[in-house]
Amino acid sequence: MEEKKTNEANADFNRRAFFVKLGLGSLGIATAGTAVFGYQFLSPNVLYEPSPIINAGKPEGYPIDSVTLDVNSGIYIIRAKEGFFSLSAVCTHLGCLTAWKPELGIIACPCHGSKFRQSGEKIEGPAPKPLPWKRMWISDDGDLMVDRSADVSPMQYVRI
Numbered sequence: 742m743e744e745k746k747t748n749e750a751n752a753d754f755n756r757r758a759f760f761v762k763l764g765l766g767s768l769g770i771a772t773a774g775t776a777v778f779g780y781q782f783l784s785p786n787v788l789y790e791p792s793p794i795i796n797a798g799k800p801e802g803y804p805i806d807s808v809t810l811d812v813n814s815g816i817y818i819i820r821a822k823e824g825f826f827s828l829s830a831v832c833t834h835l836g837c838l839t840a841w842k843p844e845l846g847i848i849a850c851p852c853h854g855s856k857f858r859q860s861g862e863k864i865e866g867p868a869p870k871p872l873p874w875k876r877m878w879i880s881d882d883g884d885l886m887v888d889r890s891a892d893v894s895p896m897q898y899v900r901i
């Protein structure tokens with residue numbers, strides 16, 4: 742009889758220990774979940790955009806009379822006889838990425854047919870404005886730098 746009581750007490754203890762561990766485990770999971778959501782809630786809800794400053798590399802990499810589209814940055818690096826300049830490659834109509842057409846010597850928008858001269862000036866189409874010139878300069882290391890966020894008035898060539 743005494744042995745039966747001892748077995749029941751052991752079983753009761755094991756059951757109690759199991760439920761205590763289960764409860765602590767659940768509490769731990771709930772605490773971890775709360776911490777994760779609390780961290781996300783307190784973190785600033787900010788979009789981290791890439792820098793508007795582009796390093797376009799060495800000037801020697803661009804032949805004279807060349808138009809180079811940087812698809813990732815949405816800019817043209819143009820080396821004219823007068824010097825270097827950079828144009829936005831984003832159409833001023835509805836924001837499509839334009840393309841240089843070397844056989845025609847123009848920049849064309851594939852979306853609604855706007856056409857621009859190499860200088861960014863509009864030739865035809867629904868685009869309301871020319872392609873803007875972007876600020877360009879030579880870094881201390883001799884690289885061509887472009888600030889996509891800064892427009893400049895046309896004909897401001899960078900001469901090397």
Ligand code: FES
Pocket residue numbers: 832833834835836837850851852853854855866867868
């Ligand atoms: S987006 Fe270029 S013409 Fe419409």
